[in-house]
Each structure stands twice: as structure tokens, then as C-alpha cells.
Amino acid sequence: MSVLAALRTQNAVKIRRGLTLPVLLLIFWEAASRSGLVDARFLPSLEDVFLTAKRELVDNNLFGELAASLFRNIAGFVIGSAIGVVFATLLALSRWADALATPSFNGFKQISLLAWIPLISIWFGFGEQAKIVFVAIAAFIPVVLNTYEGMRNVPGDLIEVGRALKFTPVQRVTRIFLPAAMPSIATGVHLGLIYSWLATVGAEYFLAVGPGIGGLIIAGRERFDMALVMVGVIILGLVGFLLNRLAAAGEAYLLRWRVTAH
């Protein structure tokens, strides 16, 4: 009981410490804009931001914008990471595919994502499709890198057990390679989720304006409504934070067979 209580307080202390800096920043922000230290047009007051958020939520379709962004993010993420896992598995398990494609992939991954935007927009248009492709590429790269790494490090001992038990090639992949590489794959997918959220905003900035949080921020800039920009930025941060927590929880569940390390 006392251990549990201690844990709870330890956790509480951790959360308190984590919140200290954001709260101080908020106070500084509020003080700066109230005292006239900075121009309220450049840095709106907290109250302004709050009222704008309320206005967007009630009068406009803030949830719709958020849903549009999230849909793009998830669609691109799922496509990119699924293709990534399959592609990396192929590279890691086939010497032939490895020799053929790995050098090209290593070159490909060095190219800035943003450099693809003109090509993507020519090939896939300016609509939803192009944005999803862009997000998918962002998720694809970390998933491939980590899955490949994980598959390459599967212990030979376990592969030999599979040999002794007459595993078929399919069983070898599903029973040994995929689960043994799961910690690495999870890391890749986790990174892919973060990258794809960043890329979602990028796609909304650089490809044609449509519904979405990125579009909201662009609208704020064009109307010189910094409060609206701030609302967008805060939402991006919060969603990113939540996605990260979600991924960590999923990872912990999938890898519950591992020795718990603190």
C-alpha cells in the first residue's frame, strides 16, 4: 500500500515538474501581451486565443478541420507503414532484393521530403490524394529503416530452432522474424506516426489549401489573425502529444513479453 502511495506521489511529482515550464511560459506570455511589452497584434493574449478557439469551435467547424487532418494523417500513416513493413521484410530476408534495392533506398531516404512536393503535385494532383501520398512517404522511411534493422538482428539461435521444428518459409516469417523484430518495428511505427503528423501539416501548407488544421493556420496568417494561428499551433502540439502517448501505450502492450526496464 505504501509502495503504491509512494509511486503515486512520485508520479505526481513527475507530472508537476513536467508542467512547470509550460505554465511559466503561459504566465510570461500573458504578462508580455497584457503589459504591452509586445504588440498584441503579433502575440495575442491568452484570452484572445481562448475566445478565438471558442468561436472556431462553436461558429465554425474546428472539429471538421481537425477530422480532415486526422483522416489524412491516419490514411497516409497506415498506407506508408504497411508498405514499409512489407518492403523492409523483403529486403531483410531476400539477399537478392537486398542487393538490388537497399542502395537505392539509402539514396532515396536522403532526399528531403519537401523536395518531393512538386513531383507529387504533378503526379497526384493538388487534392487529397497528393497529401496522403506525401504523408505516406513520411511514415514509410522510418518504418523501413527500423524494420530492416530488427529483421537483420534476429538471433540465429531462434532461426535454428525453427529449422529443427521444420518451419515453412511462411512460418519462419510469421513465427520468428516478425515477432523477433517487433521491438524495432514498433520503434519505426512510432516514429512513423510522429513523422506523418508533422508531414500532414506540411502537406496542408505546401499543397493546395483545403480543410485541415494547416489550412486554418494559413487562413489565420492571411487574415492577420495571430490568435487563430496560435489556436492551430496549440492543436497541432496537443494532437502530436496524444498520438505519441497512444503509440507508446500500443508499443507497451505489444511488447509486454519483454523484461520491463525502467
Add this chain to the structure above:
Amino acid sequence: MTSPAHLKIRNVTRRFNVNGTALTALDDVSLDIKAGEFVTIVGASGCGKSTLLRLGAGLDVEHDGVIEHGGRRVDGPSLDRGIVFQEPRLFPWLTVERNVSLGLENAAFSKAEKRELVSEQIALVGLSGFEKAYPHQLSGGMAQRAGIARGLVNRPDVLFLDEPFGALDAITKARLQGELQQIWAAEKITMVLVTHDVDEAVYLGDRVVIMSPRPGRIRQIVPVDLPHPRERTSPELAAIRNGVLDILNGTTGEAPKPVTRPSAARRPAASANPIHAAHRTKPARPAFSTTEI
């Protein structure tokens, strides 16, 4: 010649290529093993005993000579030949139950039969209650029990064991040796066990195959004509053990002399293997393993 051996190893030579030079791990080894026999193979490091085991199990097929099991050439692993490694080699992402059932993955049983066989096997190795545990939650001895269960669950014709108790503490080791003997007596599976522990070899084996290193050859085969289960402390067993140790001494010239009453002071320090030598100088070494070479 008249009664076909269950497992037939004839004139088997295995060479490895180490940095461009050919190394003979096994040199013209022949050994016949009868069905239901418990054969132990003992020898110093580098005598090729593990190589021989891997060849028998079909994990390694690059050899000269003939290896036959039940009259058929061994050209790869088979579900009729189970294997237990020195490390348990459990899949860390599977529970004990699921790890054991890997042994039945490709066996022709129904799902219900498999479930029953797995739980029977887990009970047999004394892991009941730990079905849902993950490998990292098990002790070394428990993990090795699960490894043995995985090798046995399919009821292979032959079970190959590669120093299965080598990494365990003396007490767990003794207990698992007893349990393995019971399983063998109950199931009548042919067992081939490689070890560097002479006590273990004579306690378990119907015959003890003594190998000499560089190149790996069979030096002598010593029958142990004592009924199972055996008394560890019986004078007959001790006499056979001392005989085996004498022969082993001849194989390297450096193996320890038999010690009837283990004491740190009388333990010889020199050994062919620096690791063993390092162990031997430790006074805290459990008395059980004084005859390990």
C-alpha cells in the same frame, strides 16, 4: 549387422574451414544406437561431440560417411528427431504454453489434441501453473524444462540433447537429470546426450561414448550395465565413473584425476581449457561437478 541399428553413424568425417585452413572436427566416427537406448557422449572441449550431435539431428549435413535414422538417410532436420540445446532457446514473445506447442506446429494433430499434448507435457516436466508465464519470468532451470518439453512434445523417435544442463546450478541439474531419466523410462524414446560432466554421463547413459579431441574420434565406448533408476552414490556407478575418468585422462593427458572425496585443496589446477581451469580454482564450486572435465 543382423539387427539394423536405429541410428547408424558410419565413417563420418566432418571438416570445417577456419580462415582458409581445414580443421577436422570429426575423424571417421562410427556409432550405432539401438531404439530406446540412452547414449551419452562425453569428451573434452573440441572433441567434436556437439558436431556429432548436430549431424545426427540433421542440423548439419556437410559430412562424409553415412548417417541413417530408421534406415533412411539423414539429410536435414525432421520432426522424428527432437533437439534440446544448451540454452533453452525459448521464443521470448511466447508464453511457456505457446513455446511448447511450437514443437507441434507442423505435427499432424487436431487443435484439441495439440492442446492436450502440450498440457500433458508441461505437467511432465513439472511446469504446471506456469503455462501463461513468459520466458523472462522463469528461472534458468524452469526455462530449460520448457525447452525439454518443446523437444519432447512431439514424441520424437530420438531426442538429441546438447549439454542441456550445462548452464544450471548443481541442485537443479541433479533434479533435472533424475526427471529426464524418468521421462526416458516412461516414454522409451531413444536419447543421445552430449555432456562434459562425467557423473552425468555415467548416471544417465546405457553406454558412455568417450571422445578424444583434435581430431574428434571415439576413444572408447563404456557400457553401464546398471538398472535404471540408478543410485548416484552406488559403488558400482563410482567404479564405472572412475574408469571413464581414467580413459578421459588418456585422451588429453591433462584432465583431472578422479576425486573420491571432493576438496578444493586436492583439485588439480591445470586443464586444457582455460575457462574450466578458471572455474576450478574457485573454492566455492559446488561439490557435484568435480568430475566435469
